[in-house]
Amino acid sequence: xxxxxxxxxxxxxxxxxxxxxxxxxxxxxxxxxxxxxxxxxxxxxxxxxxxxxxxxxxxxxxxxxxxxxxxxxxxxxxxxxxxxxxxxxxxxxxxxxxxxxxxxxxxxxxxxxxxxxxxxxxxxxxxxxxxxxxxxxxxxxxxxxxxxxxxxxxxxxxxxxxxxxxxxxxxxxxxxxxxxxxxxxxxxxxxxxxxxxxxxxxxxxxxxxxxxxxxxxxxxxxxxxxxxxxxxxxxxxxxxxxxxxxxxxxxxxxxxxxxxxxxxxxxxxxxxxxxxxxxxxxxxxxxxxxxxxxxxxxxxxxxxxxxxxxxxxxxxxxxxxxxxxxxxxxxxxxx
Amino acid sequence: xxxxxxxxxxxxxxxxxxxxxxxxxxxxxxxxxxxxxxxxxxxxxxxxxxxxxxxxxxxxxxxxxxxxxxxxxxxxxxxxxxxxxxxxxxxxxxxxxxxxxxxxxxxxxxxxxxxxxxxxxxxxxxxxxxxxxxxxxxxxxxxxxxxxxxxxxxxxxxxxxxxxxxxxxxxxxxxxxxxxxxxxxxxxxxxxxxxxxxxxxxxxxxxxxxxxxxxxxxxxxxxxxxxxxxxxxxxxxxxxxxxxxxxxxxxxxxxxxxxxxxxxxxxxxxxxxxxxxxxxxxxxxxxxxxxxxxxxxxxxxxxxxxxxxxxxxxxxxxxxxxxxxxxxxxxxxxx
Numbered sequence: 001x002x003x004x005x006x007x008x009x010x011x012x013x014x015x016x017x018x019x020x021x022x023x024x025x026x027x028x029x030x031x032x033x034x035x036x037x038x039x040x041x042x043x044x045x046x047x048x049x050x051x052x053x054x055x056x057x058x059x060x061x062x063x064x065x066x067x068x069x070x071x072x073x074x075x076x077x078x079x080x081x082x083x084x085x086x087x088x089x090x091x092x093x094x095x096x097x098x099x100x101x102x103x104x105x106x107x108x109x110x111x112x113x114x115x116x117x118x119x120x121x122x123x124x125x126x127x128x129x130x131x132x133x134x135x136x137x138x139x140x141x142x143x144x145x146x147x148x149x150x151x152x153x154x155x156x157x158x159x160x161x162x163x164x165x166x167x168x169x170x171x172x173x174x175x176x177x178x179x180x181x182x183x184x185x186x187x188x189x190x191x192x193x194x195x196x197x198x199x200x201x202x203x204x205x206x207x208x209x210x211x212x213x214x215x216x217x218x219x220x221x222x223x224x225x226x227x228x229x230x231x232x233x234x235x236x237x238x239x240x241x242x243x244x245x246x247x248x249x250x251x252x253x254x255x256x257x258x259x260x261x262x263x264x265x266x267x268x269x270x271x272x273x274x275x276x277x278x279x280x281x282x283x284x285x286x287x288x289x290x291x292x293x294x295x296x297x298x299x300x301x302x303x304x305x306x307x308x309x310x311x312x313x314x315x316x317x318x319x320x321x322x323x324x325x326x327x328x329x330x331x332x333x334x335x
Numbered sequence: 336x337x338x339x340x341x342x343x344x345x346x347x348x349x350x351x352x353x354x355x356x357x358x359x360x361x362x363x364x365x366x367x368x369x370x371x372x373x374x375x376x377x378x379x380x381x382x383x384x385x386x387x388x389x390x391x392x393x394x395x396x397x398x399x400x401x402x403x404x405x406x407x408x409x410x411x412x413x414x415x416x417x418x419x420x421x422x423x424x425x426x427x428x429x430x431x432x433x434x435x436x437x438x439x440x441x442x443x444x445x446x447x448x449x450x451x452x453x454x455x456x457x458x459x460x461x462x463x464x465x466x467x468x469x470x471x472x473x474x475x476x477x478x479x480x481x482x483x484x485x486x487x488x489x490x491x492x493x494x495x496x497x498x499x500x501x502x503x504x505x506x507x508x509x510x511x512x513x514x515x516x517x518x519x520x521x522x523x524x525x526x527x528x529x530x531x532x533x534x535x536x537x538x539x540x541x542x543x544x545x546x547x548x549x550x551x552x553x554x555x556x557x558x559x560x561x562x563x564x565x566x567x568x569x570x571x572x573x574x575x576x577x578x579x580x581x582x583x584x585x586x587x588x589x590x591x592x593x594x595x596x597x598x599x600x601x602x603x604x605x606x607x608x609x610x611x612x613x614x615x616x617x618x619x620x621x622x623x624x625x626x627x628x629x630x631x632x633x634x635x636x637x638x639x640x641x642x643x644x645x646x647x648x649x650x651x652x653x654x655x656x657x658x659x660x661x662x663x664x665x666x667x668x669x670x
Contacts, residue, residue, distance in 0.1 A: 009459060012433075016440035020421050020453030033456035035420055037474075039374055047382075047470050049425045051460035085370055086355050090384045090425070090468045098347075105351035118355030121368035124344060125386035128464065133425045135382050135470045139372075 001028060001220050003309040005316050006209075028221060030147040031079035031206055034140070041139045044082035048072040048208075049133040056320070058173055058259065062100045064182045065132045066107025071189055073136035074115050075206045075262035078194030081146055082138035086120040087112065089134055092127035104132055115189045144198035146266070151203045151222040155267035155293040160190045162288055163211050164240035167257035172243065174322050179243045187261040193287075196279045197266060204266035209312075211235065212256040214265045215290070216299050216308025225296035230289055232301065232335060237261075252301070252334035253326060256311050267293055301334055336363060336555050338644040340651050341544075363556060365482040366414035366541055369475070376474045379417035383407040383543075384468040391655070393508055393594065397435045399517045400467045401442025406524055408471035409450050410541045410597035413529030416481055417473035421455040422447065424469055427462035439467055450524045479533035481601070486538045486557040490602035490628040495525045497623055498546050499575035502592035507578065509657050514578045522596040528622075531614045532601060539601035544647075546570065547591040549600045550625070551634050551643025560631035565624055567636065567670060572596075587636070587669035588661060591646050602628055636669055 001007045007028060014027040024034035024042060032046040050069045053059045059068065070087055077084050089108060093100055101124075112118060120137075151157075165185055172180035190206075197204060203222065207214045211228075219226045228235075232251035236244065240254055268276045280287055299306040311329070318324040336342045342363060349362040359369035359377060367381040385404045388394045394403065405422055412419050424443060428435055436459075447453060455472075486492075500520055507515035525541075532539060538557065542549045546563075554561045563570075567586035571579065575589055603611045615622055634641040646664070653659040 009432075012436065013440065013457065013459065016437060016444070017424075017454040018444055018447050020455065023421070023453070023455055033421075033423065035455060037372065043378075043420065043472065045423060045455065045470070045472055047423045047425045047456070047458050047468070049427070049458050049460050049468070051427055051462050055462065085378065086358070086368075088368065088380060088382045088470070089352075090382045092384070092386055092466070097344075101347065102351060105348065109351070109353055112353050118358070119352040120355065120358055120370060120380065121382070122348065123382050123384050123468075124348065125384050125466075127386050127390065127466070129462070131427070131460075131462070131466075133382070133384070133458075133468050135380070135423070137378065137380055137472065 004312045006312065025147050025149065029149050031076040032082065034080065034145065036142060037139065040142055042142050042145055044077050044080050044140050045137045046073050046076035047133060047135045049131060051131045054130055058170060059182065061182050062103035062130055063107035065130060066104035067111045069132040069134035070108050070111035071187055071262050072208055073134040074189050074191060075208065077136045077138045078190040079204045079206045079264055080140055081194045081198045082140040083195065084115060084117045084136060084138040084191055086118050087134050087136050088120050089122035089132065091122065092125050092129065092131040094128060094130050100130060111189065115191055146197060146201040146204045148203050148205045148218060148221050151218060151224055151267045151293045152269060153224060153293050153295045155202050155269050157226060157265065157267055157290045157292055159235065159288040159290050160193045160264040161188060162235065162237035163207060163261060163263060164236040164254035165261040166210060166259035167254040168240040168243050170257055170259045171247065174326060175247060177247065179246050180239065184239055190264050192283065193285060194264060196283060200268060200272045200276050200279065202267035202269050204264050207260040207263045207265055210255060210257050210260040211265065212306065212308060213258065213312050216312060218265065219297060219299055225294040225298055225300060226291055227294055227300040228291040229302065230291065235288060235290065250330060250335050253329040256329050258315050265290065339647045341647065360482050360484065364484050366411040367417065369415060369480065371477060372474065375477055377477050377480055379412050379415050379475050380472045381408050381411035382468060382470045384466060386466045389465055393505060394517065396517050397438035397465055398442035400465060401439035402446045404467040404469035405443050405446035406522055406597050407543055408469040409524050409526060410543060412471045412473045413525040414539045414541045414599055415475055416529045416533045417475040418530065419450060419452045419471060419473040419526055421453050422469050422471050423455050424457035424467065426457065427460050427464065427466040429463060429465050435465060446524065450526055481532060481536040481539045483538050483540045483553060483556050486553060486559055486602045486628045487604060488559060488628050488630045490537050490604050492561060492600065492602055492625045492627055494623040494625050495528050495599040496523060497570065497572035498542060498596060498598060499571040499589035500596040501545060501594035502589040503575040503578050505592055505594045506582065509661060510582060512582065514581050515574065519574055525599050527618065528620060529599060531618060535603060535607045535611050535614065537602035537604050539599050542595040542598045542600055545590060545592050545595040546600065547641065547643060548593065548647050551647060553600065554632060554634055560629040560633055560635060561626060562629055562635040563626040564637065565626065570623060570625065585665060585670050588664040591664050593650050600625065
């Protein structure tokens with residue numbers, strides 16, 4: 001686990017802070033924090049902050065920051081199959097307070113409407129730089145919750161939808177092309193699908209850091225290998241596929257970029273295939289086949305091993321130089 | 336309500352955002368957000384960010400930011416009498432990541448140890464400026480919860496402890512005196528007292544913005560007047576009283592400053608006096624008598640009316656000039 005910089009940072013927090021005995025699972029093992037409520041339910045709660053994306057110029061419209069903060073936190077509730085109770089916000093507002101506040105609120109409202117949840121409360125500060133922190137809270141039955149732990153060799157791996165929206169926004173920004181805008185970056189919130197996977201998924205995690213980081217982390221946590229056996233191109237969202245063709249770039253970097261899209265990646269054991277098919281039909285849900293769980297370790301793209309740790313540490317190694325980062329992803333030579 | 340700038344900002348958020356029907360009470364009416372869990376309990380949850388205090392130079396040690404973020408969020412749970420489940424953190428870490436992280440974690444751990452709670456999880460970002468956001472979550476029986484609503488003429492008003500620690504830190508910083516340090520700013524966490532007030536307090540609110548703002552807000556929300564009938568000096572913490580004497584300042588500004596100390600201010604109806612006395616004896620709790628609820632409106636210090644809205648808007652009116660702010664508080668002429 002500690003081959004990945006981000007895991008080390010989280011492990012250091014965990015070592016420095018008192019963790020309550022009641023929490024379900026260890027650090028890294030769950031998208032949302034889970035605590036028994038004493039009546040057969042678990043409280044599911046998560047906090048996520050949109051900060052670096054604003055500083056990096058990835059989100060220029062405060063509406064995007066508001067929307068994605070909510071999507072990000074609710075997506076972690078979806079990953080454990082929780083029913084959302086609501087969200088809370090902590091917003092640092094810079095100058096032009098009223099304009100920025102209205103835009104943030106529009107994005108938040110948009111995501112809340114889509115998810116069918118409301119804002120319970122929040123806190124506002126004045127600051128030099130906009131940031132939007134969202135807390136999502138909900139409950140999930142303890143006996144059918146899914147965490148990141150539980151993948152077994154033989155499980156099929158799916159994504160809840162087509163991938164690459166996050167990478168496409170980053171690429172469009174970086175290369176200054178008009179083919180993909182902030183308004184195109186509208187990852188869905190998979191609360192309904194997450195709930196439908198109760199008792200079906202062997203494990204689940206969202207692609208907030210992109211598919212490769214997600215699958216790599218699942219393989220590490222579950223001491224298994226994951227083989228992506230679909231061509232990278234087949235996993236891309238149609239809008240991403242169009243951008244990719246215009247830019248004449250390979251598909252792989254759009255799955256490997258650290259800026260993801262909040263789809264769920266989950267395992268389905270053989271014995272749950274029929275129930276999973278039933279759920280897909282009932283919801284009219286076009287879940288995307290990604291690959292399968294195997295014995296061994298690490299990540300494979302078709303027959304080729306992928307160095308997940310290297311990809312996940314790349315942004316830090318390139319010192320945040322996005323051009324160098326993308327060049328290095330392309331240089332890996334995956335299609 | 337809208338005579339106070341901060342109330343207007345919160346009301347604007349409320350107007351812009353979807354509020355779930357299930358939430359107990361309206362905006363402004365509760366320190367923590369309360370939502371029924373469906374089994375006789377309410378979920379109590381609050382998010383608080385320490386941002387402006389760092390930018391203003393009030394907290395120079397990241398340990399203070401960590402400690403106060405936790406105290407601040409848990410204090411809002413105390414104000415509704417909740418049992419804490421735990422806290423979550425969202426931390427923006429600047430350069431010198433490991434040193435700052437360790438200091439923040441030390442402050443967080445310190446407050447958690449005092450409160451007997453743990454850290455459920457969190458999120459970290461790199462940013463230009465340190466900020467620490469804390470989420471506190473817990474539960475409270477719906478039938479004995481106290482909110483900010485419920486004060487009635489005749490109620491006695493108490494504070495859970497002596498006041499002025501927040502103002503003392505601000506004054507020591509501003510006047511550059513050595514008599515009061517960040518280490519002296521250690522407001523207690525009143526979870527035990529808050530729980531003990533279940534079924535006793537008619538209403539409660541914490542002094543995160545200082546006593547005057549708290550009492551003023553309670554009077555506005557409850558359409559009543561509150562008379563502080565103890566001399567201002569009698570309400571001060573001994574450390575604050577010593578600093579005040581060294582600086583030869585009146586006591587009132589130490590109760591009116593916007594930087595408070597997270598004590599609870601609460602009403603006790605006549606019929607609950609005996610039970611309240613029992614609780615005080617059982618806990619060995621030196622609650623501080625402050626005044627009483629009366630018919631009418633506004634805030635009175637002895638026989639003199641206090642313009643609560645003016646005091647609460649002063650920091651904004653003086654454009655954050657702390658010297659002008661303190662001078663204006665002193666100029667009001669209260670002892």
